[in-house]
Amino acid sequence: MTAMQVWEGAKDDLASAAAIEESAFGDRSWGAASFEKTASSPGVRLLLAGRSRAAAQGFALWLLAGEDADLLSIGVAPEVRRQGVGRLLLDALEIAALEQRARRLLLDVADDNRAALALYRACGFYEISRRAAYYRNGADALILEKPLNETS
């Protein structure tokens, strides 16, 4: 089987990334229009993963803010979960962020999102703060950080 690859998304990739976002998040999806608008905003970068550029199966959206690389969203199509795509995207994010001289990765995640929390912890993120009842369903938001350095 062809190996998974990661590539930097361009304008042409926005529609397929938005479709993955919808399949990954279901009723929590931003919707294609909002996704494409955010992904096209100044400074926002898109990473895609899949076995070929014609068939992306995961995405990550991120933004460099000073020395922080903020992960805005990450999603993997349900049919290919637990195959390392999320981890591959976070590894690629780390490399891209280091290239931009970021000092840390930051993200927020609902404290009831078990899969995402497990992924982030497996990739070396830890909690630095919590916002109580931040999400509509009453879940807390956890702010997670991963410090970066040239040798990590």
Ligand SMILES: CC(C)(COP(=O)(O)OP(=O)(O)OC[C@H]1O[C@@H](n2cnc3c(N)ncnc32)[C@H](O)[C@@H]1OP(=O)(O)O)[C@@H](O)C(=O)NCCC(=O)NCCS
């Ligand atoms: C979170 C998400 C991106 C993970 O993607 P993924 O490709 O399935 O993750 P990976 O296969 O790379 O998992 C890497 C590790 O993370 C952990 N992990 C991932 N999903 C997990 C789950 N459902 N349960 C327990 N651990 C999990 C495991 O340690 C896993 O390693 P292992 O499979 O060798 O045990 C995916 O579940 C998703 O798209 N969820 C919906 C969207 C979402 O919630 N995004 C995050 C918003 S903050």
